[in-house]
Amino acid sequence: xxxxxxxxxxxxxxxxxxxxxxxxxxxxxxxxxxxxxxxxxxxxxxxxxxxxxxxxxxxxxxxxxxxxxxxxxxxxxxxxxxxxxxxxxxxxxxxxxxxxxxxxxxxxxxxxxxxxxxxxxxxxxxxxxxxxxxxxxxxxxxxxxxxxxxxxxxxxxxxxxxxxxxxxx
Ligand SMILES: [Zn+2]
Numbered sequence: 001x002x003x004x005x006x007x008x009x010x011x012x013x014x015x016x017x018x019x020x021x022x023x024x025x026x027x028x029x030x031x032x033x034x035x036x037x038x039x040x041x042x043x044x045x046x047x048x049x050x051x052x053x054x055x056x057x058x059x060x061x062x063x064x065x066x067x068x069x070x071x072x073x074x075x076x077x078x079x080x081x082x083x084x085x086x087x088x089x090x091x092x093x094x095x096x097x098x099x100x101x102x103x104x105x106x107x108x109x110x111x112x113x114x115x116x117x118x119x120x121x122x123x124x125x126x127x128x129x130x131x132x133x134x135x136x137x138x139x140x141x142x143x144x145x146x147x148x149x150x151x152x153x154x155x156x157x158x159x160x161x162x163x164x165x166x167x168x169x
Contacts, residue, residue: 006043007083011050011128014064017104021049025062025104028053037082039120041127044083052124056117063109066101066125077119081133087148091136093122 014021024047032040032053041052051064073095080088097118099111113121126132134145 006046006048008130009048010130011043011048014049014051022104025053035082039124041124043127050128054120056120062104063101066099068097069100070098072096075115079133084133089137089141093119
């Protein structure tokens with residue numbers, strides 16, 4: 001998953017909602033629930049389009065062409081990513097955001113999100129812009145991430161990555 005160049009590409013705006021896209025979002029919910037995630041962005045399943053699915057317990061949905069129009073505050077939260085399994089880091093991001101977009105019926109979506117929901121939306125939006133969790137790490141966190149990924153690579157019988165930044169793509 002992490003070696004997929006789609007994860008490093010800015011996804012395209014959704015211009016048309018057809019049956020195939022609706023089925024894809026159904027599959028994405030299934031995938032997300034299978035791994036006990038609360039959000040999944042299209043690039044994570046190899047699709048270069050700007051949408052994500054989410055379900056954080058209190059609300060669930062599909063948001064197409066999402067944009068953050070306002071953000072406020074700061075909140076540190078331990079954040080993980082389905083594309084980098086079992087690795088999470090405390091990342092500071094805005095605490096509150098105002099997210100707009102459209103749903104599968106073409107209706108406008110406008111959500112004032114706080115804390116976990118705001119974090120989830122920002123994380124998924126990052127995926128649509130080709131940004132990964134590792135891009136938010138400070139020096140110590142990056143060192144730790146490299147160490148864990150190197151150990152995993154060795155355990156998997158792959159060549160250990162040689163220095164010069166995280167080789168995740
Ligand atoms: Zn992620």
